[in-house]
Amino acid sequence: MIRFENVSKIYQDNAVVLSNISFEIKEGEFVSIVGKSGAGKTTLLRLILGLENPTSGEVYFKGMNVKDMDSLQLQEVRRKIGGIFQDYRLLSAKTVYENVAYVMQVEGKENREIDEEVPKVLEVIGIKDKINNFPSELSGGEQQRLAIARALVNHPEIIIADEPTGNLDPYNSYEVVSLLRKIHQTGRTVILSTHDREVINKLGQRVITLENGRIIRDEAEGKFII
Amino acid sequence: MLTNLKRILGFAVNDFNRNKGISVAAIFVLIVMIMLVSGLLFFRGITSYLTSEIKNKIDITAYFVDGTAEADVLGVRDEIIETTPNIKNIEYVSESDALEDFNKKHQNNPVLAKALQEVGGNPFLPSLNITTNGDPLQYEQVANILQTSDFSKLIDKVDFSQKEDTIKKIYSITTNINSVGIFLSIVLTILGIMVVFNTIKLAIDNSKEEIGTMRVVGASDWFIRGPFIICGAIYGFIAFVLCFLISGALAYLLSSYAGALLPGFSLIGYFLTNWWIFVLIQLFFGIGVGVISSFVVVKKYLEI
Numbered sequence: 235m236i237r238f239e240n241v242s243k244i245y246q247d248n249a250v251v252l253s254n255i256s257f258e259i260k261e262g263e264f265v266s267i268v269g270k271s272g273a274g275k276t277t278l279l280r281l282i283l284g285l286e287n288p289t290s291g292e293v294y295f296k297g298m299n300v301k302d303m304d305s306l307q308l309q310e311v312r313r314k315i316g317g318i319f320q321d322y323r324l325l326s327a328k329t330v331y332e333n334v335a336y337v338m339q340v341e342g343k344e345n346r347e348i349d350e351e352v353p354k355v356l357e358v359i360g361i362k363d364k365i366n367n368f369p370s371e372l373s374g375g376e377q378q379r380l381a382i383a384r385a386l387v388n389h390p391e392i393i394i395a396d397e398p399t400g401n402l403d404p405y406n407s408y409e410v411v412s413l414l415r416k417i418h419q420t421g422r423t424v425i426l427s428t429h430d431r432e433v434i435n436k437l438g439q440r441v442i443t444l445e446n447g448r449i450i451r452d453e454a455e456g457k458f459i460i
Numbered sequence: 461m462l463t464n465l466k467r468i469l470g471f472a473v474n475d476f477n478r479n480k481g482i483s484v485a486a487i488f489v490l491i492v493m494i495m496l497v498s499g500l501l502f503f504r505g506i507t508s509y510l511t512s513e514i515k516n517k518i519d520i521t522a523y524f525v526d527g528t529a530e531a532d533v534l535g536v537r538d539e540i541i542e543t544t545p546n547i548k549n550i551e552y553v554s555e556s557d558a559l560e561d562f563n564k565k566h567q568n569n570p571v572l573a574k575a576l577q578e579v580g581g582n583p584f585l586p587s588l589n590i591t592t593n594g595d596p597l598q599y600e601q602v603a604n605i606l607q608t609s610d611f612s613k614l615i616d617k618v619d620f621s622q623k624e625d626t627i628k629k630i631y632s633i634t635t636n637i638n639s640v641g642i643f644l645s646i647v648l649t650i651l652g653i654m655v656v657f658n659t660i661k662l663a664i665d666n667s668k669e670e671i672g673t674m675r676v677v678g679a680s681d682w683f684i685r686g687p688f689i690i691c692g693a694i695y696g697f698i699a700f701v702l703c704f705l706i707s708g709a710l711a712y713l714l715s716s717y718a719g720a721l722l723p724g725f726s727l728i729g730y731f732l733t734n735w736w737i738f739v740l741i742q743l744f745f746g747i748g749v750g751v752i753s754s755f756v757v758v759k760k761y762l763e764i
Contacts, residue, residue, distance in 0.1 A: 283676060305681065312678035323673040327478045339467050340679045384677070 235261045235392070235423060236282055241291035243277050243447075251277045253447040254291070259425065261391075264418045266434050267427040268458055269444035275427040278444070279396050282425070283315060284308040313341055316385030320397035322377045324369040324384075330356065331365045334384050341388055351387055359383040359413070375406030382413055392423040399430050407433065434458040464683065472690035482663045483695065486750075489659040490699035491706075493652035494745050498707045498738060500645045505730040507641050509722060511634035515594035516548075518627055522606045523585045523616045530554065533586050536611045540590070544605065546598055549591040558584035585616055596628045653749055660695075660753035664688055664761070671761045681762055688754045696750030700742045707731065707738055 236259040243252040252274045259265050267275045280286045281293050284300045293300045295311055303311065317323070325333050331352055338348045356362040359379045361372070369377055378398060385393055395414060399407035411433050418424045428434065434441060434457065441456025442449055451459065476483050524533055530552075537550050553561070559582045566572045576583070592598040603620035606612065664671075667688070674684045711731035718727040731738065 285676070309678045309680055312676060317676050323669070323676065325670050325673060327475055327667075327670075332474075336674075336679075337677045340674075340677055340683060342464065344463075 235259055235263075235296060236425075237292075237294040238278075238281075239292045239294070241281065241288045241293060243274070243281065243286065244289045251447050252281075252288070255444075255447070255449050256291075257442060257449060257452060259423065261423055262418075262421055264415075264424045264437065264439040265426070266437060266439060266441045266456070267425065267444060268429060268434055268441055270429060273444040274447045275429075275444060276396055279394050279425065279427055282394065283312055283317070313337075313388060314391045316388070316390035316393045318378070318381050318385050318393065318395040318398045320400035322369070322381045322401075324377060324380060326369055329366050329368055330361060330372070330380055333369065333380060334387050337384055337388050355383045355387045359386075374401050375403070375409065378402060378406065378410055379413075382410065386417065390422070392425065393417055395424065395426045395428075397428055398426070399428060399433060404432075411437070431458040465686075468683065468686035469690060471687035472694065475687055475691050476694050479663075479666075482666065483691075486659050486663050486695045487699050487702075490656055490695055490746055490750060491703055493656050493749070494699055494703040494742050495706065496648055496652050497741055497745050498703060500641075500648060501734070501738060501741060502707075502711070502727070502730070504641055504645070505727075505734070506718070506722065506725065507637050509725045509730075511594075511637055513722075513724070514630055514634060516591060518594060518599075518623070518630055519549075519589045519591045520599050520603060520618060520620045520623060520627075522588045522590065522618045524587065524614055525616045526585055528586055528614050530586070532611075532614055533588065536606075536614065537588055539611070540588075540602065540605065544592075544598075544602055546593040546595070547590065547602075548593060549589075551589040553587045553589060555582050555584050555586050558582075558587065594627075594631050594634060596624065596631050599627055600624075652745070656745075656749045657753040657756070660692060660750065661757045664754065664757045668761055671758065675762070684762065685755065685758045688758045689751050692750035692754030693747050696743075696746035696748070699750075700746035703742050703746070704738060707742075 238255055238257050241252055241255050242250070244250050255278075267278060269275050277286065281288055281300070282295065284303060287301050298307070300308075300311070325336060328336060334352045334355060335348045338351065343351075353362060353365065356365055359382055361376050361379050361383070364372060364376060364380075369380065372380065378401075381398075393414065398410050398414070402410060407430065414424055414426060415437070426433075426437075438455050440454050441451070441458070443451035443456070443459065522536075524536075533552055537552060541547055541550060562576070562584065563573075590599075590602055592602065599620055603618045606615055606618050671684055708728075708731060711728045715726055715728040718725055
């Protein structure tokens with residue numbers, strides 16, 4: 235589904251973030267990308283989303299080279315991916331309902347469908363009672379739940395979670411990871427980037443370990459070893 | 461398409477309402493800028509009136525030899541009108557009209573009245589008072605025609621050489637006033653556009669992260685850009701309406717003061733005659749600059 239072929243990313247100040255990495259993620263996999271801060275985890279995810287282009291090498295999404303996609307194709311790819319981020323990336327001037335509805339509106343869904351789906355997803359995620367609140371009125375855990383609701387509402391093929399537990403306490407971290415596992419059990423591909431040892435060791439799924447922009451380990455049932 | 465348009469409009473109205481502080485600040489800056497440009501428009505009206513009044517006060521006079529028939533003088537007048545461009549006015553003053561004017565002007569001056577009595581009869585000559593567009597070259601051309609063509613034998617003298625310096629000075633002053641006006645307009649307009657652009661940029665800078673999020677969830681460029689542009693248009697429209705009302709009210713309130721300083725000039729009359737120019741300019745600087753600024757700023761963030 236996603237394939238990296240000899241990908242390197244070097245920024246203008248000659249900082250090498252990724253160095254000649256290659257791997258493949260198959261449909262329905264749960265893959266964790268681990269590494270210290272600055273190891274290149276976020277850059278790797280940005281390359282999948284087409285938010286950056288590799289300096290060299292190729293990134294393929296469903297057989298198509300992300301670098302060669304036009305803006306319409308990129309928008310289509312991004313709509314197939316649900317993104318969850320450490321800083322939540324919510325739309326602060328929109329309510330909980332509007333934040334989730336926005337991604338459905340982006341896809342051109344009918345208002346009737348949006349009115350039906352959004353409350354359902356919010357109920358599943360457990361923040362339906364906050365439907366008319368703004369993100370600033372939610373706790374960190376609730377904000378991350380909202381981000382998950384937004385990522386799920388369009389039934390994406392892939393969930394990309396970039397340090398989703400980075401700003402959360404252990405209880406909320408556990409809740410978020412449980413939700414990701416449930417999402418994976420529905421058959422979706424999940425890519426989780428984290429440096430949370432506890433989370434990785436409990437998952438028992440594939441782990442790709444990055445260090446200084448290189449893959450140093452890729453194990454089918456990996457542990458957090460740095 | 462229609463659904464998307466409705467959604468974009470809805471987002472824009474929501475953003476406008478929910479970011480009241482930013483909206484009020486942007487509208488305020490737009491009002492200041494539009495009023496600056498409107499002020500320049502009023503300034504232009506006043507200087508145009510002033511320069512045209514000054515130019516109208518300048519003329520040259522061709523005095524005809526004593527006893528020239530009225531038909532000959534009018535023939536010269538018609539020929540000048542036909543052969544010379546930019547003639548604004550030619551007035552024929554007969555001997556009797558000249559005498560009557562003199563008596564009216566100096567009716568309280570016994571010395572002049574006595575001097576006139578001693579000269580006896582009517583010492584005044586028939587004349588043509590000629591006004592052009594104010595250009596000294598134009599006056600010189602008219603004077604040359606009068607003195608060198610066939611009808612020069614009918615003409616006693618043309619007072620161009622006496623008035624030449626004054627004409628040149630006044631022409632230079634009015635030209636300078638116009639140049640300064642144009643220069644000021646350009647500088648202040650550029651300054652105004654830059655201030656508005658930066659205000660809109662500051663307003664959108666707050667949403668920089670959100671634009672990034674919208675891209676990540678797969679929103680099209682127009683779905684992201686639309687609400688910001690419409691918001692810019694709403695700022696501009698509100699600023700335009702307020703500025704148009706303020707301009708009208710100011711023109712009405714200051715009209716009597718302007719009339720006292722510039723007799724014959726009506727500020728409210730100028731505003732009412734040129735209201736559509738005010739509408740066009742205020743709309744352009746309100747909605748136009750608001751929309752273009754929003755477009756440019758969001759485009760920059762979409763490219764990052």
